[in-house]
Amino acid sequence: MASAAAKAPSRSEVFSLFRSLLRTARDFSDYNMREYMKRRTIDAFRSNGGLSDPQSVSAAYADGKLQLEVAKRQAIVYSLYAPKVKSVMELKRLKSSFLFME
């Protein structure tokens, strides 16, 4: 833990964490969770973009790593309670057939 906090992550490690978080966001079965996690990830990386002090960079990185583990677990838990119907936001392609049925 102490060694992890001392060393600031490289640029590619940060991008890799960003990608992993966005990929994990896709794994949620629930539309709202999927979109929330994507938004949350992007907002967090943006708000921490100005960090320059190595200490706070590595702290933010370590926090991101922890959040990634949490998200991976939660994606599995959510998949056990997946919504039976899709969100209306996911039905882009079906819209025309719905109109047809009316």
Add this chain to the structure above:
Amino acid sequence: MAMRAAILRHIKVPVRSQALAGLRSREWNLSGGALVRFMSSHDEHLTKEEVMERVLSVVKSFPKVDPSTVTPDVHFQKDLGLDSLDNVEIVMALEEEFKLEIPDLEADKIDSTRLAIEYIYNHPMAG
């Protein structure tokens, strides 16, 4: 007239079940089509034009991008004024559009629409 009515009464067809059967057979056809599509990986390769069109539409729909500035050869950061995080986001959006998983090393190199189109067009699994 009376006979016609009598005959009609006898040959009445249950419309509901017919319609349902029609629906069901269509569903079956659809899933059959999906199955065939799933098994084929090489016969229906995307054309360059299709790849280009879909890449451009993904980039244009990115919130920070002015759609009128997007051409088949723009650099995401130099020409569209995006930053490195936006770049990653666009590549991730392209992955979703073409149902790909681009490895980090490759994804880092994709920094313009030209490279994105080239990479996806040469990818055997792009769909």
